[in-house]
Amino acid sequence: MAVAQNSDGQGKGGLGRVFVVALPYLWLVLFFVAPFFIIFKISLSDTAIALPPYTPVFEGFGAIQDFVSQLDIENYIFLTDDPLYVKAYLSSLRIAAISTMLLLLIGYPIALAMARASASIRPTLVMMVILPFWTSFLIRVYAWIGILKPDGLLTLLLQAVGLMGPEDQVQIFRTDTAVFIGIVYSYLPFMVLPLYAALEKMDNTLLEAANDLGCPPLKAFWRITFPLSLPGVIAGSMICFIPITGEFVIPDLLGGADTLMIGKTLWTEFFGNRDWPLASAVAVILLILLVIPIMIFQNQQKKVA
């Protein structure tokens, strides 16, 4: 009887459960897998002066044979031939890695201070970290142009306090430095919040216990606090590193002509050169590059659990 009841209950909940589980997968298939295959298909096509500006266009099942025979991987071969693309990929990874390190160095103390603050003001502090989201991301990046440009606010401030002569100007705008400033500023909440979540639930008596056993506070940080916050460190780093690698807006608005990032290259191929197949190939390679850190992340999460 118990078995019958059990299977009956499962039958009832079954449809609902299937629906709940299927929904996110359906979402992923519609808005990730399907577009990815379209992009992938385009990346195997050739450019054409037409609308859309590529061939072949899929025309019925009868043409499948025909269609497949026209696909080739010459775009991928081209990507490896031209050092520009390899350089752009490497430069993107470098900028993302340095930015993530900077974000960790700046974000960790902030998150730690928030987690150690008295419980009554913590919600306010979290609110302050989220506050920038009230303004559009694009507007905030534009605001940095106003600050960093040669006759911008930073120059005015430094001249006003006398750190800079009236003729001098800050030469940061349109350099990699400006790109780093913009990235660190924009992504800081994404680093601070996972770190804060990891640090906030840490039991303070662990540090007291370490102290009690003869471990001075600074050493206790490295032996206890930091290892226990590693899941937060990894989550924050992944959440920042992955989108920074493909970042386009910040290097485009704040970076110089020599700031090489794959997002910018992709944009140029797509809109400047109208070479959709090559741009698609760039995107596919980028995705594959980023899947690796995601897999490391997933693996780490599994280990923690």
Place this chain on the structure above:
Amino acid sequence: MAKTLGPVKRKFSPWTDPSAVPFIRFENITKRFGTFTAVDNLTLDIYEREFFSLLGPSGCGKTTLMRMLAGFEEPTEGRILLQGKDIRGVPPYRRPTNMMFQSYALFPHMTVEKNVAFGLEQDKLPKGEIAARVEEMLKLVKLEDFARRKPNQLSGGQRQRVALARSLAKRPQVLLLDEPLGALDKKLREETQFELMDIQTNLGLTFLIVTHDQEEAMTVSDRIAVMDKGVIVQVATPAEIYEAPNSRYVADFIGDINIMEGTVAATQSALGAHGTIRIECDGVSVSVDQECQAAVGDKVAFAVRPEKVRISPDKPVDSAVNAVHGEVWDIGYLGDFSVFIVKLDDGRVMRAAQANVSRLVDRPITFGDMVWLTWPLDAGLVLTR
């Protein structure tokens, strides 16, 4: 279940020796948190190798007192002497005390082994010595087979043992135990209490334990300090605390007791001398043989423990004992004991406990019976505070 017992405990009472030097001395300690006074001008001596309990309800300042000794808090006023040296300003990581935390505070990312070794590593001992000491400690708490487990793979009792092993590994001069057995079930708790006593005797360490569990304090301690609202009400051996509480508060906090408010009607001897004191408690007259601490007319409390009160259907023949008459109102059958709740003729309630020495299921005294409660002159207590 046969158990090997440790060495026979010998009588240990350095506090009665005026020449003994206290190992730990709290001297006029006051601790305030903002406007709240957690510990109020408290003075206390603890001797070497003593198993000392701080007992009191939550919020009485016992944990604060212990945390001041560990170095997590500094006293607002007064000083703490450890072996005669003032330890103000010495950080926790340089104090020769180790603490077993109420929550155990095991490091979740380290194995049992690593947890126990943590304190030893801080002292930069050679690797071989650390390994040997860890093994010895794990053997002591019977966890040799669990050395490579993480704390979340252990049961509550095992975690508690790891915490104990970790705090003992450095052989601290003083081991502080903050409600160490609170999370364990009764049976495991009792077993562990005896193990703690064995360990303390074998290693010859000074243990300071904070607890709100009076049974635990009674079982393990050489002496108990009963605390209330930041002050110590009484410091004495478990037997003294139980048999001769110095106040209504202590009498009521430790064990079960009948208390009646009354006035001293007659005293046989002078103040401070031993004699019979007669107390009138609203129509009930009781006599107590005790060292006299009150004068005629003083408001005092009369107290007697339920197990010292005899219950019987017959009026006592001996007129020298105290006797009151009443009706059995309720009976609590506890297995080893039965507690009779008796409503006296004037409406007051008294409790009498009787050991169930026979296997009779139907007790001779039952609900509604008219009974006499009697107790000898030396069974009761006069409480002046």
